[in-house]
Amino acid sequence: MSLPAQPLPTPAPEPAARGVVLVGFASFLLLGWGALLVPSLIRDVQATFGQSDAGMGLAYLFNGLLYVTGTLAVGLVSSRVPRRLLLGAGPGLVCTGLLVVAAAPAWPVFILGFVVTGLGLGVIDAGTNALFIDLYSGRAAMLNRLHLFFAVGALLAPLAVGLMVSSGIPWQAAPLMTAAAAAPIALVFVTRRLPASHPSSAAPSDAGQRAPGAAPIPAPSRARRVVPVPLILLSLAIAFYVAAELGISSWLVRYLEDAPIAVATLALSLFWAAIGLSRLVSSFIADRMGAVLFATTWSFICGAAILAALVAAPILPLAIALFTVAGFAAGPVFPSIMAIGGSLHPGRASMVSSVLTSAGIAGSIVYPPLMGVVSEAAGLWVGIAGAGLFAVIAGVLIYVASRVGRGREAVPA
Numbered sequence: 001m002s003l004p005a006q007p008l009p010t011p012a013p014e015p016a017a018r019g020v021v022l023v024g025f026a027s028f029l030l031l032g033w034g035a036l037l038v039p040s041l042i043r044d045v046q047a048t049f050g051q052s053d054a055g056m057g058l059a060y061l062f063n064g065l066l067y068v069t070g071t072l073a074v075g076l077v078s079s080r081v082p083r084r085l086l087l088g089a090g091p092g093l094v095c096t097g098l099l100v101v102a103a104a105p106a107w108p109v110f111i112l113g114f115v116v117t118g119l120g121l122g123v124i125d126a127g128t129n130a131l132f133i134d135l136y137s138g139r140a141a142m143l144n145r146l147h148l149f150f151a152v153g154a155l156l157a158p159l160a161v162g163l164m165v166s167s168g169i170p171w172q173a174a175p176l177m178t179a180a181a182a183a184p185i186a187l188v189f190v191t192r193r194l195p196a197s198h199p200s201s202a203a204p205s206d207a208g209q210r211a212p213g214a215a216p217i218p219a220p221s222r223a224r225r226v227v228p229v230p231l232i233l234l235s236l237a238i239a240f241y242v243a244a245e246l247g248i249s250s251w252l253v254r255y256l257e258d259a260p261i262a263v264a265t266l267a268l269s270l271f272w273a274a275i276g277l278s279r280l281v282s283s284f285i286a287d288r289m290g291a292v293l294f295a296t297t298w299s300f301i302c303g304a305a306i307l308a309a310l311v312a313a314p315i316l317p318l319a320i321a322l323f324t325v326a327g328f329a330a331g332p333v334f335p336s337i338m339a340i341g342g343s344l345h346p347g348r349a350s351m352v353s354s355v356l357t358s359a360g361i362a363g364s365i366v367y368p369p370l371m372g373v374v375s376e377a378a379g380l381w382v383g384i385a386g387a388g389l390f391a392v393i394a395g396v397l398i399y400v401a402s403r404v405g406r407g408r409e410a411v412p413a
Contacts (some may be wrong), residue, residue: 004238023188024128025149028151032095032125032153039250040161040265044045044171063118068358087127088190093120095182098175130353143335144283151276155269207235210411230401235359237397238337240390243270243363245330247387250368255380267320278331292402297337299395302329306388328353
């Protein structure tokens, strides 16, 4: 790892750009809420449609496949579709999908709505990450702030679901309310003027726009069009990290099946509250510390805390506390990897965001669904243990990527 670099100030946007930032925060609040909505409702969904853990694993698989389709689409069409329409499509699809989920009379219809929701969430994820990389030149502080809103949405969804279900409100009310919140976010995106994805490939309606104060964007050379080895390693790291994070998010309520639903959903909310708190703290200190060392250390702590929570399982409060520690440790890892990737390819934010986000979703496609199969065969605790190991592997890969990248690209320390 290289020596810590002096922190660069995060450019302050003009009032017009601040409105774009606020709607970006709102979209990530929706993203976090939407990602945890069905995992929070897992017990009721299984009971309504008579599904086993394997059936829910299949639903997670289809959802993840469409999610990664959405993230890849952002990179593929960003130069051809005006950014405002692309970003507006994300919450629009989420709204449509959740309306189908709420009205589903049978399991196949539920799956249809769930996968449409996943497609929209994928567009929000990669599209908004790319927007903030362009607005703030890939600074880790602002990416941590953005991802803080994901964590806030993710911690609020289980709390709200737990209170609603415990109060006797039908679970279908939760997706209906979320759909109602997604619609205005889509409308605001579509009516905003947004910075182009890249000056050399911007869509006509967005041409010439760039965030005030943003660093000049160099034209990519032919050599830089090939994804370098460090970025491939970072892609693997983010895949293992997301596999661990979403493995816990998708199955924690189910894992704590002996606890009341309010307690199980509270544990999931605490996990994401800790992620949000750590991202808030990181938004102030990430640019003053070595990003690689920062992400690597927290990945190791996250994995150790997950494994310790399994050992402490008979003592429920202690197990929940350790899952909360794991959440705090997990918080800065994703945005830090994204910031490192952005520094490797300045001016190619859409490509970096699409590649890394898609790699992360690849982890979510493979592992959380697989945990359902593992649960049927060996017990859900085995899947949780795998999530802990994956967090440790992610830390190793981040470190290796930084070593390989030394001398090739400017990687934040």
